[in-house]
Amino acid sequence: MAAGKGDAKVEVFDAEEDVAVALAKYVADLSHKFAKEKGIFTVVLSGGTLIDTMRKLVEPPYLETIDWSKWHVFWLDERVVLKTDPLSNYKLAYDGFLSKVPIPPSNVYPINDTLPAPEDAADDYEVCLKSLVEKKILELSKVTGFPKFDLMLLGMGPDGHVASLFPKHPLLQEKKRWVTYIKDSPKMPPERITFTFPVINSSEYIALVVTGADLANAVHIALGNHQSSSDLLPAQMVSPEGELTWYLDKPAASKM
């Protein structure tokens, strides 16, 4: 089923397996489009269940048909831990995805895990993004002046958070930084860095990938019209320049 909510597309699939199949096709199609149009495909990953839902991309036919040499991979949010730590989003993505596809290692941009202070790690990541703008790997949005990624793959928590942007947290209002930090994340671990909403919302394509019955309440709120604009869930603040598509399974959509 496909239904529209404002500018967002909402796709509901019977099971998580069907979401994984559809997501792989969506990502592969965008990879072909951007590789052909500009020779570069900039992709931003989240942590959580997303990496597992991307599992069909590392299987035939996509393993062979995607031009992985064009990919540049970033993180929407990262825990300030070593890359070898089981809590690292880089490690999660490496083990489940990056180690299985031939993306050039120099095109993969993890956080600098030698910087133990979240503020330093956030600054360092922002400097990394700025140097990629100079190298013309990243573009700036002509509308906002913030970096414009081709595709962001977002998960959502049961509280409606996206990236490490949590409900009612002052970081939701950040208007200047590209990358910022949090030391009091309600989801463990507390110290993280995260892209800000101006960067998220400058994207060309965003997929919000949400599966499982434990997320049904948040989906119900996020895709309903139940809240005033001062009380929006982070997931409701996702509103890219380009196209937003929700990928849901039936359990996640069961309260819509």
Ligand SMILES: O=C(O)[C@H](O)[C@@H](O)[C@H](O)[C@H](O)COP(=O)(O)O
């Ligand atoms: O580091 C993190 O905690 C993740 O990047 C986070 O932003 C994730 O995308 C959501 O929490 C959804 O996680 P689930 O898919 O596990 O519900």
